[in-house]
Amino acid sequence: MTAINEVTDLSREGEIALITLNSPPVNALSAKVRDGLAEAFRQAIADREAKAIVLICEGKTFIAGADITEFGKPPKGTSLLDLEDIIEGAPKPVIAAIHGTALGGGLEVALCAHYRVAVPSARCGLPEVNIGLLPGAGGTQRLPRIVGPEMALDMVTSGRHVPAKQSLEVGLVDELAPEEQLRDAAIAFTRKVVAENRPLRKVRDSNEKVEAARGHPEIFANFRKENARRFRGLKAPENNIQCIEAAVNLPFEQGLKEERRLFVELFQDSQSRAQQYVFFAEREVWKIPDVPPDTPTIPVNKVGIVGAGTMGGGIAMNFANAGIPVTLVEAKQEALDRGLSVIRRNYENTAKKGRMTAADVEKRMSLLKGSMALEDLADSDLVIEAVFENMDIKKEVFGKLDQIVKPGAVLATNTSYLDTDEIASATKRPESVIGLHFFSPANVMRLLEVVRADKTSKPVVATSMQIAKKIGKIAALVGVCPGFVGNRMLAQRQREAQKLVMEGAMPWDVDRVLYDFGFPMGPFQMSDLAGLDIGWSKESSKGATIREVLCEMDRRGQKTGAGFYDYDENRNAKPSPVTAKIIEDFRAKSGTNVRQISDEEILERCIYPTINEGAKILEEGKAIRASDIDVVWINGYGWPKYRGGPMWYGDLIGLDKVLGRMREWQAQMGDVFAPSKLLEQLVTDGKAFTRPK
Numbered sequence: 001m002t003a004i005n006e007v008t009d010l011s012r013e014g015e016i017a018l019i020t021l022n023s024p025p026v027n028a029l030s031a032k033v034r035d036g037l038a039e040a041f042r043q044a045i046a047d048r049e050a051k052a053i054v055l056i057c058e059g060k061t062f063i064a065g066a067d068i069t070e071f072g073k074p075p076k077g078t079s080l081l082d083l084e085d086i087i088e089g090a091p092k093p094v095i096a097a098i099h100g101t102a103l104g105g106g107l108e109v110a111l112c113a114h115y116r117v118a119v120p121s122a123r124c125g126l127p128e129v130n131i132g133l134l135p136g137a138g139g140t141q142r143l144p145r146i147v148g149p150e151m152a153l154d155m156v157t158s159g160r161h162v163p164a165k166q167s168l169e170v171g172l173v174d175e176l177a178p179e180e181q182l183r184d185a186a187i188a189f190t191r192k193v194v195a196e197n198r199p200l201r202k203v204r205d206s207n208e209k210v211e212a213a214r215g216h217p218e219i220f221a222n223f224r225k226e227n228a229r230r231f232r233g234l235k236a237p238e239n240n241i242q243c244i245e246a247a248v249n250l251p252f253e254q255g256l257k258e259e260r261r262l263f264v265e266l267f268q269d270s271q272s273r274a275q276q277y278v279f280f281a282e283r284e285v286w287k288i289p290d291v292p293p294d295t296p297t298i299p300v301n302k303v304g305i306v307g308a309g310t311m312g313g314g315i316a317m318n319f320a321n322a323g324i325p326v327t328l329v330e331a332k333q334e335a336l337d338r339g340l341s342v343i344r345r346n347y348e349n350t351a352k353k354g355r356m357t358a359a360d361v362e363k364r365m366s367l368l369k370g371s372m373a374l375e376d377l378a379d380s381d382l383v384i385e386a387v388f389e390n391m392d393i394k395k396e397v398f399g400k401l402d403q404i405v406k407p408g409a410v411l412a413t414n415t416s417y418l419d420t421d422e423i424a425s426a427t428k429r430p431e432s433v434i435g436l437h438f439f440s441p442a443n444v445m446r447l448l449e450v451v452r453a454d455k456t457s458k459p460v461v462a463t464s465m466q467i468a469k470k471i472g473k474i475a476a477l478v479g480v481c482p483g484f485v486g487n488r489m490l491a492q493r494q495r496e497a498q499k500l501v502m503e504g505a506m507p508w509d510v511d512r513v514l515y516d517f518g519f520p521m522g523p524f525q526m527s528d529l530a531g532l533d534i535g536w537s538k539e540s541s542k543g544a545t546i547r548e549v550l551c552e553m554d555r556r557g558q559k560t561g562a563g564f565y566d567y568d569e570n571r572n573a574k575p576s577p578v579t580a581k582i583i584e585d586f587r588a589k590s591g592t593n594v595r596q597i598s599d600e601e602i603l604e605r606c607i608y609p610t611i612n613e614g615a616k617i618l619e620e621g622k623a624i625r626a627s628d629i630d631v632v633w634i635n636g637y638g639w640p641k642y643r644g645g646p647m648w649y650g651d652l653i654g655l656d657k658v659l660g661r662m663r664e665w666q667a668q669m670g671d672v673f674a675p676s677k678l679l680e681q682l683v684t685d686g687k688a689f690t691r692p693k
Helices: 031-046 080-088 105-112 127-131 139-147 149-158 164-170 182-195 208-213 218-226 236-249 252-267 270-284 310-321 333-352 358-366 391-404 420-424 458-470 486-503 507-517 523-530 546-552 577-590 599-619 626-636 646-653 655-669 677-685
Strands: 002-005 008-013 016-021 052-057 094-098 101-103 115-118 123-125 303-306 326-329 368-371 382-385 410-413 433-438 447-452 474-479 565-567 573-575
Touching (some): 008 031, 016 031, 031 052, 052 182, 094 105, 094 182, 105 139, 115 164, 127 236, 139 208, 149 208, 149 218, 236 270, 270 626, 270 646, 310 326, 310 333, 333 368, 358 368, 391 420, 410 458, 420 433, 433 458, 458 474, 474 626, 486 523, 486 599, 486 626, 546 577, 599 646, 599 655, 599 677, 646 655, 655 677
Parallel strands (some): 016 052, 303 326, 326 368, 410 433
Antiparallel strands (some): 002 008, 433 447, 565 573
């Protein structure tokens, strides 16, 4: 065996040259990897004894993509395109042996081999669209030539990983090797290729599938139409589609030029920079400076949940999905039965959609046990309280849990707003208390705010972050303050949305502007969806707000067919003249000077105070990093990923602009717009929250 460089080796098994790549953790295509592979292929090609070449990788995966840390830096070493030319132009067969994942540039390299062998657990994909890009090394031109334009469209716009079995069916790989026997199977396959004198099959020269689609523009028109909602606001899917169109309609070399042009267009755009930033932010969020990775954690093998309502039931599903037994406690049998039946119905609906089997449903339900006795939680490793949002009730529950639950267990509250320190004070073990703020619906929403109280121990923090990962959440560690990070910032937007309506905008104007910005829906649509009567009491209602009047009229949102909007039988919304009249009456009573409000003002008034509040959160140390705040807003509040999160977006548009508007509004409308000292300091110093590239 010859070491080409520190990550690449070249050896020979009889007449088969074996190039082995070992660049942990995922064999990403760094300059070192590209240089090593290029030199190894040159030597293998020059070796007269070698009749064919196998490319195989050590570690847990084949090449899992480009080295994203090189993005935006001056190019060095062998380019990926040059490496591909060496592989594809080899005068002897090249076979790629795939395990783990062949993703992005990794699959593009494999597509330049003449044949591909994979183990059954392997997956192939081109996920560049997820960071606002397209496969820029020939992937969009070679892929449709193997799998056809229709499947290529799906793969490049979804970024999905195609399992090995399906890859074999569509021709993406040529043979499946037994699991754990890839090396031997790849060499055996290669010997067969040599013995049978099989041709050097270059994907670039295979035109049958793209030619069949030529003259059928409806393939692309229909695809765009069917996916319009999914692609809304995003530039990368459209550029990926245009690349597949180029593969169908242009010769290969011209298609490559079009791919390069469309890649550069995306690479230079803020959307791609935002999505790359989010990619790293979602990895950085797990790093807690004073809680190192080797902090001891508490094994969580049994979970207790107090409250089987919407939140408690949804939280329970997360643990059942991860195979962790859960005991759900309710005060009344009726509430407990209802909670368990809702969980079953949710699972059965998932099964009806083909996303799980009936056996899966029963397996998960078997992990859920109902009880009306807190004492049944005594041996739980983690107990999560999910009762009504009332401090007295929560403190009472924690006082009881303190007496019942075994020492060393984690006691968590799901409060979305209340003071976790005060809740912890109801126990004699405040070091064991933490906030686990799940977002609704808890079994669907990806975000988990982990709320660190003043006395929460480091092992409890580490355990909470670990369990979040185990149940498939993305966790952000935050500090105790009203509303924590997400809801505290959201309150700024909600306040301004309501004020804008009183000043002259209509709810549908505000919703439209925020929808066009990229949110899935605006604040008034969201209120209608959730139910306007959440927290509303008929007995104490005095018609003091627009919402109270709507509730008194039984306009409580989508569930009653009317709220801020009117709804048809399919829950399609349209602006309501009833709501418009209520708003006009409130404006008249308040003596407000009604004016025309521009879309620009609506957007700025809803977004800039949110950014400013994020700055205050950082200033107070209630979030570790600006990027953590962005992770919260992207995963919990529907902030469009292609706009990077509120803090990144503030940097993009210019913090001086945000500060100028805040000062202007402070002078006009009062100190709720007072700028954060951090915001002022950053502008003075010419710095930014996140420093987007």
